Amino acid sequence: METTLHFCGIKTACPLSGASVGRSLRYQPALSQRLRFATCVASTGALNSSLKKSSFCTSRALRVSCSGGIVDVIEKNEIENHNLGKNDKQLSCVMKFGGSSVASAERMREVADLVLSFPEERPVIVLSAMGKTTNKLLVAGEKAVSCGVTNASTIDELSFIKELHLRTVDELGVDRSIIATHLEELEQLLKGIAMMKELTLRTRDYLVSFGECMSTRIFAAYLNKIGVKARQYDAFEIGFITTDDFTNADILEATYPAVAKRLHDDWICDSAIPIVTGFLGKGWRTCAVTTLGRGGSDLTATTIGKALGLREIQVWKDVDGVLTCDPNIYPHAEPVPYLSFEEAAELAYFGAQVLHPQSMRPAREGDIPVRVKNSYNPKAPGTLITRSRDMSEAVLTSIVLKRNVTMLDIVSTRMLGQYGFLAKVFSTFEDLGISVDVVATSEVSISLTLDPSKLWSRELIQQELDHVVEELEKIAVVNLLQSRSIISLIGNVQRSSLILEKVFRVLRTNGVNVQMISQGASKVNISLIVNDSEAENCVCALHQAFFESNISELKKSNGSVSA
Ligand SMILES: Nc1ncnc2c1ncn2[C@@H]1O[C@H](COP(=O)(O)OP(=O)(O)O)[C@@H](O)[C@H]1O
Numbered sequence: 001m002e003t004t005l006h007f008c009g010i011k012t013a014c015p016l017s018g019a020s021v022g023r024s025l026r027y028q029p030a031l032s033q034r035l036r037f038a039t040c041v042a043s044t045g046a047l048n049s050s051l052k053k054s055s056f057c058t059s060r061a062l063r064v065s066c067s068g069g070i071v072d073v074i075e076k077n078e079i080e081n082h083n084l085g086k087n088d089k090q091l092s093c094v095m096k097f098g099g100s101s102v103a104s105a106e107r108m109r110e111v112a113d114l115v116l117s118f119p120e121e122r123p124v125i126v127l128s129a130m131g132k133t134t135n136k137l138l139v140a141g142e143k144a145v146s147c148g149v150t151n152a153s154t155i156d157e158l159s160f161i162k163e164l165h166l167r168t169v170d171e172l173g174v175d176r177s178i179i180a181t182h183l184e185e186l187e188q189l190l191k192g193i194a195m196m197k198e199l200t201l202r203t204r205d206y207l208v209s210f211g212e213c214m215s216t217r218i219f220a221a222y223l224n225k226i227g228v229k230a231r232q233y234d235a236f237e238i239g240f241i242t243t244d245d246f247t248n249a250d251i252l253e254a255t256y257p258a259v260a261k262r263l264h265d266d267w268i269c270d271s272a273i274p275i276v277t278g279f280l281g282k283g284w285r286t287c288a289v290t291t292l293g294r295g296g297s298d299l300t301a302t303t304i305g306k307a308l309g310l311r312e313i314q315v316w317k318d319v320d321g322v323l324t325c326d327p328n329i330y331p332h333a334e335p336v337p338y339l340s341f342e343e344a345a346e347l348a349y350f351g352a353q354v355l356h357p358q359s360m361r362p363a364r365e366g367d368i369p370v371r372v373k374n375s376y377n378p379k380a381p382g383t384l385i386t387r388s389r390d391m392s393e394a395v396l397t398s399i400v401l402k403r404n405v406t407m408l409d410i411v412s413t414r415m416l417g418q419y420g421f422l423a424k425v426f427s428t429f430e431d432l433g434i435s436v437d438v439v440a441t442s443e444v445s446i447s448l449t450l451d452p453s454k455l456w457s458r459e460l461i462q463q464e465l466d467h468v469v470e471e472l473e474k475i476a477v478v479n480l481l482q483s484r485s486i487i488s489l490i491g492n493v494q495r496s497s498l499i500l501e502k503v504f505r506v507l508r509t510n511g512v513n514v515q516m517i518s519q520g521a522s523k524v525n526i527s528l529i530v531n532d533s534e535a536e537n538c539v540c541a542l543h544q545a546f547f548e549s550n551i552s553e554l555k556k557s558n559g560s561v562s563a
């Protein structure tokens, strides 16, 4: 593999394998001298291990991690300079606006006004695709598979996307040429899909990337038009390096220094507000466009926040912050003023659509506060997410529902006291690449739920489940239970008796039996498994009992707490 080395800004073309690059670094004292005080982002595992063996790598200053195709060696003090936000003249915060916030020309104008209403901030802006563009692109791709090449240009969703973007450009008074090439390429791509009669995960990611590529170009052009200097960036061009798990890629460590360097250097040369595509990255092996999973722009924002060491990460939504439950399930949900990273991460992971499941990780690592705000109601205080918060008064913070979960009851066919059963069960999941959400065990049995998104993303649900059962039946009796829901109670688990006493009272009144319960590992989450068909009513009844005690007491005295 051909590797390019950037030594503290000096480029060297180096047609060597990762291992030999590592070796040559070790035997070149001048380079190793530099590396002693450098941070190294290495291209391959081989280069990593080769570097780690070398004496200069013993320096605490050297951090080695994998990225694709590029070895970037940056002086440690250069990295430290990238930790901005301490200096008033530097970029200060990230502001991420989701699809609902930039759904039309009018919304884009309001977002621009909102950004400009904080003159003291020098933000990096992250945008999602306009409105429901991502969904429309996915439907267009599915239709293209079977519509025939001649019909690809007339797919309704393509017409909708063209019309929306051209109308927005016209209404904002910016030049149509800003997105003309993208619209042409999008049509060509749909024709290509129609010709191939298949839509691979890789093509799907490329297809949906058009949404963010166009929204950011339009918004940057509009800011420039009104006299605010802005510069558009495609995340996959500025160092967002990811795994090659198309549709659900993960950010690699190499992203942080690369993104920091690019945004910082550009800002220093010519300060223009960076407008970055959310949701997108570049696969480290394939170098193809990847996406970070639905809602992934939140993760883009927190990654930039950590990379640049910014003061705050703001995610602007269409609700007044993180709410006590999903407002689509129960409209009386209330904003939660404060959350810890741990609570927010559990809440996001267990299905609260408001935050991407992985988005809290960079914020927590960088210890950067995240503020969830409403772009339709900027005066609302929103939710502030920080490392720790006062939990002395906290009981239940929020209720989260994850539907359509598969549960497995696995009972060992071996004798009591035999060791290795749990190890065998989990190695089966590891071999099949399936992640597990909630677990409860006894000596000879284990109940667990499988992460549905992991299965959905590969569209192999039934075959995969059959295969899991087949493998586990070699060591156990297996009972597969589908259409289950996880209700996660996010709150202060130190008060678990109080919480559970109330929960079971509510469930009993509603005639609901809990099929599994998990509490322990997480200090902020108690998970209950119930039937899908009962789950929404449970959430409403629990919400009433915990957050609307007056209503709940009233209903109880009337003999019912059901929603
Ligand atoms: N606990 C919750 N708190 C707030 N919003 C939630 C919650 N659970 C689900 N939602 C839904 O998440 C939506 C906001 O997330 P999202 O659609 O990703 O926003 P955006 O596209 O603006 O980033 C809300 O409109 C709401 O319907």
Ligand SMILES: N[C@@H](CC(=O)OP(=O)(O)O)C(=O)O
Binding pocket: 097, 098, 099, 100, 128, 129, 134, 135, 211, 278, 279, 293, 294, 295, 296, 297, 298
């Ligand atoms: N546009 C992508 C990424 C994203 O983050 O969107 P939003 O911020 O609107 O949830 C999606 O729909 O998944």
